[in-house]
Amino acid sequence: MNPAVVVGAGPVGLSAALALRAHGLPALVLEADPEDRERPGSRALFVHRETLALLDGVAPGLAAEITAYGRTWHTRRTLYRGREVYARTFPPRSGPQTALPPFTSLRQVDTERFLRAACARAGVEFVWGARVTDVRTTPDGAVLSGEDGRKWHAGHVVAADGARSAVRRGLGIAMEGVRGEGFHVVVDVADVPGAELPLERVFHYEHPGVGGRSVMRVPFTGGFQVDLQCRDDDTEEAFGTEEAVRRWLPAVVGDGYGGADGHDRRILWVSTYRFLRKVAASFADPHRRVLLVGEAAHLFPPFGARGMNSGIADAVAAAGAVAAGTDRAVEEFAGTRRAAGLFNSAAAGLALEHLRPRRRTVRLRQRAAAALAPVLPSCGSWLEHAPYGPRGGAPAAAGKY
Numbered sequence: 001m002n003p004a005v006v007v008g009a010g011p012v013g014l015s016a017a018l019a020l021r022a023h024g025l026p027a028l029v030l031e032a033d034p035e036d037r038e039r040p041g042s043r044a045l046f047v048h049r050e051t052l053a054l055l056d057g058v059a060p061g062l063a064a065e066i067t068a069y070g071r072t073w074h075t076r077r078t079l080y081r082g083r084e085v086y087a088r089t090f091p092p093r094s095g096p097q098t099a100l101p102p103f104t105s106l107r108q109v110d111t112e113r114f115l116r117a118a119c120a121r122a123g124v125e126f127v128w129g130a131r132v133t134d135v136r137t138t139p140d141g142a143v144l145s146g147e148d149g150r151k152w153h154a155g156h157v158v159a160a161d162g163a164r165s166a167v168r169r170g171l172g173i174a175m176e177g178v179r180g181e182g183f184h185v186v187v188d189v190a191d192v193p194g195a196e197l198p199l200e201r202v203f204h205y206e207h208p209g210v211g212g213r214s215v216m217r218v219p220f221t222g223g224f225q226v227d228l229q230c231r232d233d234d235t236e237e238a239f240g241t242e243e244a245v246r247r248w249l250p251a252v253v254g255d256g257y258g259g260a261d262g263h264d265r266r267i268l269w270v271s272t273y274r275f276l277r278k279v280a281a282s283f284a285d286p287h288r289r290v291l292l293v294g295e296a297a298h299l300f301p302p303f304g305a306r307g308m309n310s311g312i313a314d315a316v317a318a319a320g321a322v323a324a325g326t327d328r329a330v331e332e333f334a335g336t337r338r339a340a341g342l343f344n345s346a347a348a349g350l351a352l353e354h355l356r357p358r359r360r361t362v363r364l365r366q367r368a369a370a371a372l373a374p375v376l377p378s379c380g381s382w383l384e385h386a387p388y389g390p391r392g393g394a395p396a397a398a399g400k401y
């Protein structure tokens, strides 16, 4: 019997495997996809300082590798209908060069590349092309079934098999929460060499170039992501197809990046993203043998970058509970990480309310804050911070995420 099996080789499963190895346990990862799979889209960009610290704790040196490749910027700007209401450049970090930056930004596929290399160094074993279809647990362990009839016996299972988790479904654990109206469009754009946009994060409320929709631009290594908030009655055909993006993108980032001037190849990936706020009813099975982590356990809208960051926190906590080897430790994991999931879900909900105001009063408040920002900097600061949800207030035992 394997002491611990991880299902899923996304960023969360890879982190769980590294954390198990750091506890001196063997780690076997079962992944449905083939080893040479392609993972399109930039997806989760931000790796926050807390996450870098967790990763460095389980694979020393990994944080330095990731931050050397990723991008950290010091300028943040917020505009309202074409007018700047907040701009701040933070001094670059001082002190020992080993100090971690507040965040680094890179495509998820690159984060996963670093995690996979660290797993190889740590002696994590992988079975690629192994799609798990079901799980059975007893007080002594778990049996995973593969679609091809294979079986794996494990003392504990860390289920990191994503939003449609077969392990979670096999256990009959429900996802509780809401699905919001509407969608946003996420576009990855490659930098034009020699004409890169400034290294800064820009949030633009009610951008006049896209009919008053809000837009965010976030750099990553090699390009940037543009995020357009659509209205409830917008259609994907009008905003979310590559053809549609080519029409509206130049108004946001300039002609070199969209339009009909031969630069269409700059658009690397377009996806539409719906707003799910769901948390699993339990993060462990009744026998305390399976621990749910990452998107198998929770789905948040991406504002505030809570998905992957909190998933990696789940993964490290799950490995700690497996290493402790007691039901009590698994119960504590399940309670603490579910509380963190509920906090993150509520925080992402507040961000969403601000980004997609349902009530007219919210929009009026934003307009008033924009008008007052030149004389009352706190108004500009509120407009700058609110799209990401509250930054403090997470349950103490759970850390920031």
Ligand SMILES: Cc1cc2nc3c(=O)[nH]c(=O)nc-3n(C[C@H](O)[C@H](O)[C@H](O)COP(=O)(O)OP(=O)(O)OC[C@H]3O[C@@H](n4cnc5c(N)ncnc54)[C@H](O)[C@@H]3O)c2cc1C
Pocket: 007, 008, 009, 010, 011, 012, 013, 030, 031, 032, 033, 041, 042, 043, 044, 045, 108, 130, 131, 132, 133, 160, 161, 162, 163, 164, 165, 166, 167, 186, 271, 273, 293, 294, 295, 296, 302, 305, 306, 307, 308, 311
């Ligand atoms: C199109 C898209 C765009 C996104 N954009 C953003 C964004 O802009 N910002 C942001 O913060 N987040 C974004 N996300 C979310 C982010 O990608 C997730 O938070 C992150 O991937 C969660 O990691 P995970 O390891 O829990 O799950 P996943 O990355 O989904 O990994 C799950 C792994 O399990 C494997 N698997 C699934 N089922 C099985 C099975 N039955 N048996 C074995 N293996 C299985 C999968 O192949 C996969 O490798 C996006 C996600 C998608 C899909």
